[in-house]
Amino acid sequence: MEQRGSEPGLVLVFCGKRKSGKDFVTDLILNRLGADVCCILRLSGPLKHQYAEEHSLDLDQLLGPGLYKEQYRADMIRWGEDRRRQDPGFFCRLATRGARQPVWVVSDARRLSDLQWFWSEFPRQTRCVRVQSSENTRKQRGWSFTAGVDDAESECGLDSGVDFDWIITNEADAPSLEEQLQPILTLAQEAASSADHH
Ligand SMILES: Nc1ncnc2c1ncn2[C@@H]1O[C@H](COP(=O)(O)OP(=O)(O)O)[C@@H](O)[C@H]1O
Numbered sequence: 276m277e278q279r280g281s282e283p284g285l286v287l288v289f290c291g292k293r294k295s296g297k298d299f300v301t302d303l304i305l306n307r308l309g310a311d312v313c314c315i316l317r318l319s320g321p322l323k324h325q326y327a328e329e330h331s332l333d334l335d336q337l338l339g340p341g342l343y344k345e346q347y348r349a350d351m352i353r354w355g356e357d358r359r360r361q362d363p364g365f366f367c368r369l370a371t372r373g374a375r376q377p378v379w380v381v382s383d384a385r386r387l388s389d390l391q392w393f394w395s396e397f398p399r400q401t402r403c404v405r406v407q408s409s410e411n412t413r414k415q416r417g418w419s420f421t422a423g424v425d426d427a428e429s430e431c432g433l434d435s436g437v438d439f440d441w442i443i444t445n446e447a448d449a450p451s452l453e454e455q456l457q458p459i460l461t462l463a464q465e466a467a468s469s470a471d472h473h
């Protein structure tokens with residue numbers, strides 16, 4: 276049996292396009308709940324770790340926001356897809372290993388197989404959240420269309436066929452994030468307080 280952290284009370288799996296604001300929104304949730312209650316898990320973390328090791332690359336740079344990651348993105352995507360084909364839960368298992376908080380926030384689901392893994396491991400606890408922004412807003416945040424990335428499964432795998440529990444619109448003219456996140460934060464606080472009582 277694979278060693279794993281204690282069972283979470285709630286698993287919030289986030290997806291959305293590049294620069295839609297997944298990190299921004301999940302950071303806000305972490306700030307509101309605190310690090311004792313909530314942890315942010317990134318599937319790309321173990322992916323980059325393993326990829327850097329097998330290709331003798333600089334992990335810190337791959338984890339950073341700069342150009343270095345972009346140079347390897349297309350190949351990393353292919354490599355990650357290969358790994359998932361052999362073992363769809365590979366990165367999910369590594370990312371969740373050792374997580375102890377009652378609320379897990381997975382900030383970067385990209386594929387149906389990622390979601391399916393969480394649904395099958397934690398059927399009661401898993402909720403899926405989509406973060407969305409217009410192309411114009413994403414461009415203002417530095418996004419530009421890259422063929423082979425923005426038209427591939429890595430970016431489009433969850434565009435259809437998923438019934439999201441919540442859709443967060445991360446735009447200046449949308450209701451505030453605080454307001455949109457309220458039901459999620461309430462559910463997370465309930466999960467945390469019921470973990471306290473066990
Ligand atoms: N609501 C917002 N207000 C201000 N800046 C934002 C907002 N949402 C996202 N950003 C900024 O836009 C950029 C991209 O957001 P990020 O969360 O990194 O996107 P993603 O993780 O989806 O690629 C970051 O610099 C982030 O700080």
Ligand SMILES: C[C@@](O)(CCOP(=O)(O)OP(=O)(O)O)CC(=O)O
Pocket residue numbers: 293294318319322344348351352355383385429
């Ligand atoms: C190979 C990747 O995991 C790279 C992800 O890197 P980041 O998670 O840093 O991505 P962005 O926020 O989109 O810039 C993508 C994949 O298809 O698995």
